[in-house]
Amino acid sequence: MSRPIEPGSGAAADPRAPIASPPRLIELGDAGAVAAAPVAGDPVAAVLVAANRLWRADAAEEARVWHALQRRRSPDRARRGWRPGAIALAAVAIALLVVVAVRRPVRSPEIAVGPARAKPAALSGPPAAIAREPPAAGGGGDVTGAPAPARASEGALAPLPAPILGEVVAANGVRARLSRQGVATLLPDTSGQAAIVLARGQLDVDMTSAPTTTMPPAEPHAEAISVRASSVRILGDGGRFHVDTDGTRVGVTVQSGAVRIYSSRRLLARVVAGQHWTFTPRAGALAHAPALEPGASAERVPAPAAPAPEVDCLVHARTGATDRAIACFQAQAAASGLSAEVALLEIARLRRDVSGDLGGAERALDEYRRRFPRGTLSVEAGIARVELLLRLGRPNDALVEARPLPEGEGEFWRAVCLAKLGRRDEARAAFDGYLARPDTTRRREAQRRRAELAP
Amino acid sequence: MAPIAAARTAPPTARAVLRVTDRDLIAACVGGDREAARALHERYYGIASAFLRKLGTRHGEIEDACQEVFLRFFRYLPSFRGEAELKTWLYRLCITEARSARRRRRISQVLEVLLSQRRAEASDQVPAAGRTDATLARLCSAALDRMGEGLRLVFVLYEMEGLSGKQIAEIARCPEATVWRRLHDARSLFRAALDADTSGVTPPAREQARPDP
Numbered sequence: 157m158s159r160p161i162e163p164g165s166g167a168a169a170d171p172r173a174p175i176a177s178p179p180r181l182i183e184l185g186d187a188g189a190v191a192a193a194p195v196a197g198d199p200v201a202a203v204l205v206a207a208n209r210l211w212r213a214d215a216a217e218e219a220r221v222w223h224a225l226q227r228r229r230s231p232d233r234a235r236r237g238w239r240p241g242a243i244a245l246a247a248v249a250i251a252l253l254v255v256v257a258v259r260r261p262v263r264s265p266e267i268a269v270g271p272a273r274a275k276p277a278a279l280s281g282p283p284a285a286i287a288r289e290p291p292a293a294g295g296g297g298d299v300t301g302a303p304a305p306a307r308a309s310e311g312a313l314a315p316l317p318a319p320i321l322g323e324v325v326a327a328n329g330v331r332a333r334l335s336r337q338g339v340a341t342l343l344p345d346t347s348g349q350a351a352i353v354l355a356r357g358q359l360d361v362d363m364t365s366a367p368t369t370t371m372p373p374a375e376p377h378a379e380a381i382s383v384r385a386s387s388v389r390i391l392g393d394g395g396r397f398h399v400d401t402d403g404t405r406v407g408v409t410v411q412s413g414a415v416r417i418y419s420s421r422r423l424l425a426r427v428v429a430g431q432h433w434t435f436t437p438r439a440g441a442l443a444h445a446p447a448l449e450p451g452a453s454a455e456r457v458p459a460p461a462a463p464a465p466e467v468d469c470l471v472h473a474r475t476g477a478t479d480r481a482i483a484c485f486q487a488q489a490a491a492s493g494l495s496a497e498v499a500l501l502e503i504a505r506l507r508r509d510v511s512g513d514l515g516g517a518e519r520a521l522d523e524y525r526r527r528f529p530r531g532t533l534s535v536e537a538g539i540a541r542v543e544l545l546l547r548l549g550r551p552n553d554a555l556v557e558a559r560p561l562p563e564g565e566g567e568f569w570r571a572v573c574l575a576k577l578g579r580r581d582e583a584r585a586a587f588d589g590y591l592a593r594p595d596t597t598r599r600r601e602a603q604r605r606r607a608e609l610a611p
Numbered sequence: 612m613a614p615i616a617a618a619r620t621a622p623p624t625a626r627a628v629l630r631v632t633d634r635d636l637i638a639a640c641v642g643g644d645r646e647a648a649r650a651l652h653e654r655y656y657g658i659a660s661a662f663l664r665k666l667g668t669r670h671g672e673i674e675d676a677c678q679e680v681f682l683r684f685f686r687y688l689p690s691f692r693g694e695a696e697l698k699t700w701l702y703r704l705c706i707t708e709a710r711s712a713r714r715r716r717r718i719s720q721v722l723e724v725l726l727s728q729r730r731a732e733a734s735d736q737v738p739a740a741g742r743t744d745a746t747l748a749r750l751c752s753a754a755l756d757r758m759g760e761g762l763r764l765v766f767v768l769y770e771m772e773g774l775s776g777k778q779i780a781e782i783a784r785c786p787e788a789t790v791w792r793r794l795h796d797a798r799s800l801f802r803a804a805l806d807a808d809t810s811g812v813t814p815p816a817r818e819q820a821r822p823d824p
Contacts, residue, residue: 178777178791179800180769180770180773199805200798200801203747204770206744208771210744213656213661213673216658217674220674221652221677222652222653224674224678228678272709357643453678457627485645532700535695535781562696562780562781563775565696597634
């Protein structure tokens, strides 16, 4: 192997001198087009010119890719080919098999006990499995003196959603009582957990007579009851609580025991005995904002880092919910890849420009550097760091960070740092160098700053 | 280049859009302007397509690879703040996609060999005389294939894309001095591979970029 290329004779004498480029094998014009014929007889140049000429894209290829891209970006899933549909079908089939396999050992003893209900024809019958109490004429839903409600499991062959009227006792012993004007549905019991969807009204839940679950409490489905109201889910596994909703606003009061409140998969709060929790959705927000009432002391739980790559977290920022936007981006940053890189930079930007939390912004950029030392957005991260350090009043550090930045924007930021440091001549020269470039994006700002430095 | 040619043949409205700067197009595209997205695609498709080809993406895979690149391009465009050059960013997306395409191809080749017991086709041997552009391009492709990823990237960006050393250092994420050293190695290897192909001598083994000091 011969000696490496010596780019420029002056480079060897002064190691700090800029490195000159070696002569190119072929002269290239704008966007890689061959601008000059290669040296006659040089086979390497001839090959490069031929390849450059042949490997250009044509307009038809570009148009094909554009149309394919439009189809893929289109929300119309029907045009996305057969694969998503096939995958969905396979997933449904697997889910059905799993459900059948899980339910079989549970249901077999009930079928043996109740032979009359075990007939397949019973499946098409009304949802009589869940014993309901008719509304009392003057009792307003109070069940005092009414016949004892039957257990939902008594009619286990009718796993259909059933509207709740008055009081109901679920298969696992959880007792729920709905107010007279209330609208609620008891969902079929599939996993030992009673599930109720409360559309409006008040629901009293009593789990004191239900057997204690042995499942780990951290699992969202391990609790004895799940009440869905508005966009939140209340999970409890012991004690008594009361849920009140008008369809949007939700109030939860816990008399004994404790409940967990989730929005989607996110744990919003844990409310214990004697506490009251209310939730009022913010108008226009995609994910609703739970709020503790003044004086209430329900324990807030930080959002777990759940991957949510497709959520547009900036929606929260646009509605002014910066904290929620940051939490949303944090969830995305817990994943990997470009989404996580973008999320970390957005966190830094929101903290720096919106929250004014410059320390927090620096931490986010530190995390970016630690996790993605050679990330796709490392230049953007470098520029964000320079801007931040300048705002923190650390122009020396900013200059150090600006040095490895590429030509163009890097030159601009180096000039800004030099100006901040009072090195006016160097700053002027750097701004001149930047403004001499044809592809500047901050020309007006550079001209203004350059004018301020004029002697 | 193709985008410019496309601009010349495009309808007047599209030509007007193509005169707009990248920054304005990005802003319009992020705002949901489909015409701006189309103009960006036209402007950068040729660059992406040619670069992917030079990185070793096969002819039949180019359109799929370009789709992936532009899918990510438009998906992450709202996060692009114009602080770095758009072209540099596109080059990086292409490098990632070319790597993925190479990995997929390797897997499919292994499967093909396993399933059909077919041996890989013979290397591109072309007659020395009477070369057309196509045969020269095949020679170029074969010579590039003998380089490691690091050498190939530097060689392609400098000799075929016309980028500066500093820009290449930014894209390849290495010091500028390393760029020149890799370019030197790549040139030697490229020349040796061409000589071997034309003279019938076995070319040198595939060479990887040496680790940075």
